[in-house]
Amino acid sequence: MMKKSIYTLLLLLGSASVPGSVKSDEFDEFHRDNDEISLISCTHDAAPRFGKRICDCGYRNEQYTVPQFEGSTTEIEIANCKTLRIRRDTFSALFQLTKLTIVNVEDLILESNSLDFSRNDRSAQLKIFLTNDVIEEVSSHLISGHVAEVTFLRCRIGVFRPYSITSIREQLESMNILRSFVNRIERHAFKRFDVSQLTIEESKFIAPIPSQSFYEIEVINRFVISNCSFYAVLPSGFVMKNVTNFLLRYNEFEKLSGDSMNMQIRNSIRIVGNYFNKIDPVAFRSTSLDSSYYSRHSEKPTLLFHNNRISYLEDARSLSFSNEFNIELREIYIEQNIDCGETSALKQTSLLMNHSNYVFFGSKGSFQSLNDIRQIRCMEDSFWLHLTIGVIVSSLVLVVVALLIFWYCVSQKRKKRQLNIVVPEPRTYRETQIVMQIENHGLLKTDL
Numbered sequence: 001m002m003k004k005s006i007y008t009l010l011l012l013l014g015s016a017s018v019p020g021s022v023k024s025d026e027f028d029e030f031h032r033d034n035d036e037i038s039l040i041s042c043t044h045d046a047a048p049r050f051g052k053r054i055c056d057c058g059y060r061n062e063q064y065t066v067p068q069f070e071g072s073t074t075e076i077e078i079a080n081c082k083t084l085r086i087r088r089d090t091f092s093a094l095f096q097l098t099k100l101t102i103v104n105v106e107d108l109i110l111e112s113n114s115l116d117f118s119r120n121d122r123s124a125q126l127k128i129f130l131t132n133d134v135i136e137e138v139s140s141h142l143i144s145g146h147v148a149e150v151t152f153l154r155c156r157i158g159v160f161r162p163y164s165i166t167s168i169r170e171q172l173e174s175m176n177i178l179r180s181f182v183n184r185i186e187r188h189a190f191k192r193f194d195v196s197q198l199t200i201e202e203s204k205f206i207a208p209i210p211s212q213s214f215y216e217i218e219v220i221n222r223f224v225i226s227n228c229s230f231y232a233v234l235p236s237g238f239v240m241k242n243v244t245n246f247l248l249r250y251n252e253f254e255k256l257s258g259d260s261m262n263m264q265i266r267n268s269i270r271i272v273g274n275y276f277n278k279i280d281p282v283a284f285r286s287t288s289l290d291s292s293y294y295s296r297h298s299e300k301p302t303l304l305f306h307n308n309r310i311s312y313l314e315d316a317r318s319l320s321f322s323n324e325f326n327i328e329l330r331e332i333y334i335e336q337n338i339d340c341g342e343t344s345a346l347k348q349t350s351l352l353m354n355h356s357n358y359v360f361f362g363s364k365g366s367f368q369s370l371n372d373i374r375q376i377r378c379m380e381d382s383f384w385l386h387l388t389i390g391v392i393v394s395s396l397v398l399v400v401v402a403l404l405i406f407w408y409c410v411s412q413k414r415k416k417r418q419l420n421i422v423v424p425e426p427r428t429y430r431e432t433q434i435v436m437q438i439e440n441h442g443l444l445k446t447d448l
């Protein structure tokens with residue numbers, strides 16, 4: 001489903017003339033021939049929204065730049081450009097802008113600080129939508145001032161530089177990355193801001209998320225990562241504080257290495273329906289409980305880990321979580337075969353052992369619960385063991401019996417042979433002498 005939508009997105013963007021990347025020398029060149037820049041023309045929207053400006057490039061093959069706006073503008077929509085540059089002073093005079101939409105731009109160049117709304121009134125609750133754009137580089141310090149919402153929707157993004165989204169004044173209502181394709185995020189790209197809702201949905205991140213990419217972000221209400229695919233999240237990829245509710249749902253992770261999800265939870269955490277190809281047993285270990293939890297609750301919170309599939313659980317098939325939570329494991333499928341000996345090697349106290357009815361091992365199509373494996377496979381093993389022992393013992397008995405029979409026969413034969421020996425009749429010495437004399441006399445008699 002998600003793959004399909006990313007594919008559609010790529011198709012959608014496929015026709016765009018995307019340069020390989022915006023290198024700094026190309027960047028300078030652009031500055032040098034600044035005199036030739038063409039400003040996109042913006043028209044007033046008809047009443048009743050007189051404060052709205054619509055700027056349309058009409059997909060003309062030109063490099064457009066957005067003009068500076070006057071203070072009274074309340075809404076801006078910029079659309080349908082091949083190449084569009086936004087300079088740093090573009091929006092800085094605005095004080096009542098409520099909505100900025102930049103849509104269908106095949107090469108959107110955002111200078112550092114180009115989304116500066118420091119004069120905009122906080123009560124305007126400005127929402128920024130970047131929709132269906134190709135942005136090679138989200139530069140450092142892109143956004144500042146009073147902003148209520150930032151949404152990247154169906155965007156293709158080359159790189160989020162360090163401090164792309166940082167220190168936004170006051171609290172953001174929501175920050176969203178939706179149905180987008182992100183090549184790279186650099187360390188500290190998202191840093192130190194408070195947001196009520198942070199949502200990353202149906203997006204694909206093809207390079208590893210380095211350590212501290214999301215750093216010290218406080219999520220007042222909900223942090224949702226859903227239907228995304230990640231190549232890898234490196235240790236401490238997410239370092240968040242005070243995340244009230246965290247939901248990690250229907251994502252694919254090629255690899256979660258080290259303690260990648262480092263965050264304090266204020267209220268609830270659910271990890272549901274994900275696929276982890278390789279997962280480090282400590283991936284979630286530094287997901288802990290915020291110390292303020294017990295001032296509001298008296299019982300340990302439950303960490304739901306439901307319906308997750310794991311291809312390869314590194315290191316002795318363990319999985320560990322902070323013991324500040326009651327861990328509830330349900331329907332965990334681990335695509336590894338495990339034999340009876342290995343199940344007995346699992347510690348009796350280990351998490352998997354404690355949920356042996358809900359943890360399944362095996363390969364596609366045939367999974368068995370850890371419990372069944374222990375009962376059936378170990379029983380099979382002992383059946384074969386008993387059979388082997390039986391066979392050995394009975395053959396030993398047979399051999400012994402055969403030996404006994406053989407020995408009996410041999411001894412019987414020997415007895416018989418002893419009986420056949422002719423024993424001379426016992427005679428005394430005297431008798432013998434007489435016999436000899438008689439024999440001799442006899443002889444003499446015949447000789448005569």
Ligand SMILES: *[C@@H]1O[C@H](CO)[C@@H](O)[C@H](O)[C@H]1NC(C)=O
Nearest residue numbers: 001002201202226227250273
């Ligand atoms: C996310 O994925 C789930 C499961 O594959 C699917 O049921 C759901 O519709 C998806 N959500 C969105 C917003 O696409």
Ligand SMILES: *[C@@H]1O[C@H](CO)[C@@H](O)[C@H](O)[C@H]1NC(C)=O
Nearest residue numbers: 218241242264266290291292
């Ligand atoms: C989290 O927020 C609560 C209330 O807003 C606060 O009391 C607590 O100190 C915060 N914790 C951290 C680590 O910032």
